[in-house]
Amino acid sequence: MVVGPLPLLVLPQGGVVLLADAARVALAEGSSPPAPSPAANAPFLPDAPAGATKGTQGKLNSLKTSKKEVITMMDFSVLESATSKFNEKNILGKGGFGCVYRACLDKSGVAVAAVKKLNCCREEVEKEFENELDFLGKIWHPNVISVLGYCIHEDTRLLVYELMQNGSLETQLHGPSRGSALSWHIRLKIALDTARGLEHLHEHCSPMIIHRDIKSSNILLDSDFNAKISDFGLAINGGNHNKDVIKPSGTFGYVAPEYLLDGQLTEKSDVYAFGVVLFELLLGRKPVEMIGESHCQSIVSWAMPQITDRTKLPNIIDPAIRNTMGLRHLYQVAAVAVLCVQPEPSYRPLMTDVLHTLVPLIPLELGGTLRVLSAELRPGAIAGSSGNSELSTIVIECGRRHSEQVAV
Ligand SMILES: Nc1ncnc2c1ncn2[C@@H]1O[C@H](COP(=O)(O)OP(=O)(O)OP(=O)(O)O)[C@@H](O)[C@H]1O
Numbered sequence: 001m002v003v004g005p006l007p008l009l010v011l012p013q014g015g016v017v018l019l020a021d022a023a024r025v026a027l028a029e030g031s032s033p034p035a036p037s038p039a040a041n042a043p044f045l046p047d048a049p050a051g052a053t054k055g056t057q058g059k060l061n062s063l064k065t066s067k068k069e070v071i072t073m074m075d076f077s078v079l080e081s082a083t084s085k086f087n088e089k090n091i092l093g094k095g096g097f098g099c100v101y102r103a104c105l106d107k108s109g110v111a112v113a114a115v116k117k118l119n120c121c122r123e124e125v126e127k128e129f130e131n132e133l134d135f136l137g138k139i140w141h142p143n144v145i146s147v148l149g150y151c152i153h154e155d156t157r158l159l160v161y162e163l164m165q166n167g168s169l170e171t172q173l174h175g176p177s178r179g180s181a182l183s184w185h186i187r188l189k190i191a192l193d194t195a196r197g198l199e200h201l202h203e204h205c206s207p208m209i210i211h212r213d214i215k216s217s218n219i220l221l222d223s224d225f226n227a228k229i230s231d232f233g234l235a236i237n238g239g240n241h242n243k244d245v246i247k248p249s250g251t252f253g254y255v256a257p258e259y260l261l262d263g264q265l266t267e268k269s270d271v272y273a274f275g276v277v278l279f280e281l282l283l284g285r286k287p288v289e290m291i292g293e294s295h296c297q298s299i300v301s302w303a304m305p306q307i308t309d310r311t312k313l314p315n316i317i318d319p320a321i322r323n324t325m326g327l328r329h330l331y332q333v334a335a336v337a338v339l340c341v342q343p344e345p346s347y348r349p350l351m352t353d354v355l356h357t358l359v360p361l362i363p364l365e366l367g368g369t370l371r372v373l374s375a376e377l378r379p380g381a382i383a384g385s386s387g388n389s390e391l392s393t394i395v396i397e398c399g400r401r402h403s404e405q406v407a408v
């Protein structure tokens with residue numbers, strides 16, 4: 001895709017067809033294949049993304065990629081009316097830098113989108129906006145959110161995305177429904193989709209992209225619970241192109257220890273954050289919980305002693321899915337989660353290894369290779385299965401190694 005040059009297509013009132021076209025073109029040219037979020041979960045210490053320049057206008061004018069796609073520049077008045085003047089009733093969620101609104105772009109209500117409104121009083125906001133356009137303009141993958149348009153209006157910056165009907169994974173897990181809409185297999189499918197999106201960034205983009213802010217509020221779910229990675233505001237090019245020590249950015253509870261403490265950034269930082277999301281999916285707990293008034297504890301340090309003990313693991317699983325899965329599969333997923341959050345980055349798997357481990361655990365109709373027999377779905381029939389001793393050993397060994405080191 002190409003972002004700019006300006007001026008591009010200014011949509012007239014009712015120019016919905018063009019937006020729908022932009023989405024369709026992106027789909028056709030794909031490469032390989034509501035409770036508001038708490039602002040307290042916002043990123044900290046954002047530093048300059050790769051290639052950020054002063055002045056959005058100049059940046060957009062100069063942005064070119066290999067694809068001849070265009071992200072549509074949209075008229076402010078169109079977005080204003082599509083969101084009923086950014087009415088509170090249309091708020092889908094709140095982030096650290098502004099709100100995301102549901103937008104209805106035609107009278108029939110068929111052409112819907114999500115509009116993120118950023119107020120550019122701070123330099124980080126301008127950089128986040130540029131970074132989103134820069135990265136999302138170049139990436140196309142079914143498990144990465146699509147950006148359909150943008151708008152620069154005085155101090156306001158707007159990004160228009162495909163609407164994800166089921167909101168964020170964070171809202172699904174920790175909002176009013178407390179994970180009840182997410183079965184065991186749907187949770188594994190969400191993990192698999194996220195792993196596929198990350199594998200694309202790490203293995204198939206050149207230079208490699210490190211997302212740096214993988215968390216449940218940045219994993220969005222469509223009407224069928226297909227998951228897509230969003231929020232590329234902190235993304236950065238990694239690999240051999242970027243050997244500098246980089247000032248840590250990300251969200252507390254998800255940041256890998258070596259990056260937080262020494263600024264060492266590799267794709268394994270995203271693997272760590274993915275592991276924390278797996279813990280959330282398994283346990284239904286938030287990544288960081290308050291204990292008392294002034295102390296908080298990460299899900300990793302809380303769960304590690306129990307998740308690595310086969311007798312304790314079933315009892316700490318999210319009550320919304322407890323006893324609905326076979327123990328052998330539960331041990332396997334727990335083993336993957338434990339490996340992903342190893343303090344030593346080289347012990348963590350690559351995303352490609354993670355997704356190959358998950359695929360056989362997910363039913364065929366959800367994109368995996370598991371053939372589910374109806375008898376297997378009865379919790380009582382499998383809850384007492386013996387498990388896989390090899391994987392259990394991995395879990396136990398990882399647990400020991402982890403407890404010897406400092407957990408973040
Ligand atoms: N395309 C979308 N479709 C549906 N809901 C969305 C979409 N984009 C964002 N949201 C909702 O809006 C919320 C806020 O998004 P945003 O990315 O601004 O902030 P965040 O990820 O919650 O926090 P942060 O500022 O730390 O990134 C999301 O968590 C999600 O609930």
Ligand SMILES: [Mg+2]
Nearest residue numbers: 095217218231
């Ligand atoms: Mg976000």
